[in-house]
Amino acid sequence: MTTVAPENITDTPPPPLQEGRLYAFFFDVDGTLAALQAEPDAVSIPLIVRDRLLALSQATDGALALVSGRPIAQLDALSAPHRFPLAGVHGAERRDAESQLHRVTLSEKVVTPLQNMLQQGMSAMQGTLLEAKGMAFALHYRQAPAFEHQVLALAESAVEKFPGLQLQPGKCVVEIKPQGTDKGAAIRAFMQELPFKGRIPVFVGDDLTDEKGFLAVNAMQGISVKVGEGAGHAHYRLNDVADVYDWLEQLLSQIKHNNVGKGSRL
Structure with missing residues (x-):
């Protein structure tokens, strides 16, 4: 796997993260956790990736959420059998870590x-x-x-x-x-709540719809990662969905190496 930082960024690429720091993870779905398909209904997240997300969520005391343009019902189906905090329809609906639903509706x-x-x-x-x-x-x-x-x-x-x-x-x-609903607002809302509060936000996305999320994470001194080509506000880059899968595996390997017998969290 290769990571490429934009020309104006010289920091170390995202993986591995710093030991001893507390992180909160936010992932887009289409084009990030799942390869894009001709039809939205054809998209899927491999089971091994869903299991890696669960393991990362457990290692961060539940500070992991999916942030997508898809409705929450579709996100639950794509991430089954696991259940995560979710922001759907670009933040127009959100399920927090306590399973409370927050929705913006239209007449x-x-x-x-x-x-x-x-x-x-x-x-x-x-x-x-x-x-x-x-x-x-x-x-x-x-x-x-x-x-x-x-x-x-x-x-x-x-x-x-x-x-x-x-x-x-x-x-x-x-x-x-x-109006007023976007992924940045959704991430900011999560970051005001436990178990996300007080952690360093990490957001991974691939599309124009993720730019508000990148801006929000950057403002919180977090880690913004764009998947694929193109300019944008993310500070780091992963080449494709396969690189995201590899990164998740690396993170879990780091956690296992650092935390064996210690009971500590990433």
Whole structure:
């Protein structure tokens, strides 16, 4: 595995972390813990990776959360049989370490006409996919990249028509979500609560949707890691999903080496 820091960063790459420090881990899912697929429903996290996440969570007293654009129900299915704190729909819904749910909702007076508008517009673009998330909508064009500009125009017109919404571009997708919800806000909320509070945040993500998370972690003097190519606000880089898997394995090996018989935590 290789790690590449941006030109203006000279610090040691993330793995291994410093012994004796307390860390809190936040992971994006699609493109980070799971390889991107043509259809969102085809995405999966290998069982061995789910088990590594559980082991890392246990080693940090539960200070590990998944932070994703997917709804919480999908995140639970992808991480089963394990159960983690979660932030879904870019922070519009969040389940804390005490299993308390926090949700931002949209009025039915907005959801129904907005969904009808989007369905009508997307139906004219063969190969695109509309994903309804309750309080947000994802307009996918991975299998129809020629419609990128039309999909973006449709999303922009929807946000103009319905106040209180904002756009979130991503890889071959543009999402419509409530204003004020993003992964950075979700991470900040977790960091105010136990078992995350007082720890150094580590956030790993791959997409434009993760940039607010990187900024939040950087402001807390944490470790921000981008997966894949492209510029951004992360201080470190892992090449691909396979590198993320290797990093998790390295972290657990470090924990086992440092903590055997000591009962200490990373």
